[in-house]
Amino acid sequence: MITILRKQRYFIDYTLGTMMRHKGKSLGLLSVYTMIIFMLASVMLFSHAMRSEAVALLADSPEIIVQRIQAGRSVMVPAEYLQRIGKLRGVTEKRGRLWGYYYDPAVKANYTVMVSEQDNLSINDIVIGAGIARTRGLSVGDYLTLRSHEGKAFSFRVVRLLESESELISSDLLLISSVGYRRLFGIDESYYTDLVLSVRNPREIQKIAEKLTRLLPDSRPILRAEILRTYESLFSWRQGVMLILLLGSVLAFVIFAWDKASGLSAEERKEIGILKAVGWETGEVMRMKFWEGVIISLMAFLIGYLAAYLHVFYTSAGLFEPVLKGWSVLYPSFQLTPSVDGLQLATLFFFTVLPYTLATIVPVWRASITDPDLVMR
């Protein structure tokens, strides 16, 4: 056993020596390979962590939301719909929600304006998310002027800032009283944005949704399970400019690596010929090349993965920010909870390390079964 290990060590020594002779080429390959794995692992880790974070955060979102659809668009729901729903078995609470969007031309940002009954806000009070506070430079006690539906300017006093820890869900939130909301947007007492239903038994949700569509044919119930499913497929692998761009570089690398690994140069052929001539066996030549593939691909995988891990979880995926930001002005600053999907990691390993290692062996086998004299010529 020790002899076998020692022999492998000599192979590694020899392989490293060969690689050091072509330092530029080997380091170039290692850095390109590492970069590709870094990008792939970053996308993989980021999308998985984002999905896990979203599903964990939104686990307490409303069980059923009822929207009203008119001509294929969501419209305000009449308050009398609450009476029309009546008493449905299993529904513990039903209420109307008031929320909407406000475009602030001063900073070219969209705020999500939401009525919060629990905050007991007076008509001129607002609570704002950390993103709005940062973008507008507001703090507690400052005033924010919004233009109403009639064009009148309304000044609201900031009474509280939402904690920056919850920025991922509250960065652009602007909490307001219901009177303030109705006055700002010109919505009378008889309308809500949508209705929220609480259901005690999760197994009854589907049945209640069916009853709702019968009672209110123009309504569209959105279930919590659908919200969570939306976030489970948030960043699909099929989607994304980023991945399409990345695919180009991956293909370029595959061609580069295949060319490097499978096409032996005249010098390499000569080297194999010499090794065979001095007594190396075919198996030994192949083992030497196998180690070359393993060293390059394993090192690239580990360095690339570790760099991606630090990038996603300890620098808030800074390289992806411009892509994710798009035209969002109120981009939240957030730290993702580290989470790794073992299956994805294994897939990345098998699709990066194995093909390269195998690609190095095949041409060597072809060269090493040929007569040394012929190979050296």
Place this chain on the structure above:
Amino acid sequence: MKRSNTFFVCLLVLLTGFIASLVDVAIENGQVLPQAAESAELVSRLGLTDLALFTEARYTRHPSQADIHSAFQDHPVALEHFPTGSLLQPSNGSLP
């Protein structure tokens, strides 16, 4: 120092880093972070449904609340034009 020894030392350092990352995941998953508790309270109190990640358009700010036409609603034959639209999958209910 032999070349193979240098390689093994490098490999050991990298493997330690790799294992440390997995341990980090396990530790973080076992903890209830203050940010998670804070956000969960806000979600349940206000009935929030979406992440404030893409605030540029309403169908990207609230993908779970958007209807199937919202990305193409500006005018007839309008194409979806917000950059996030190419990153974000349409809501699950609106897919065929």
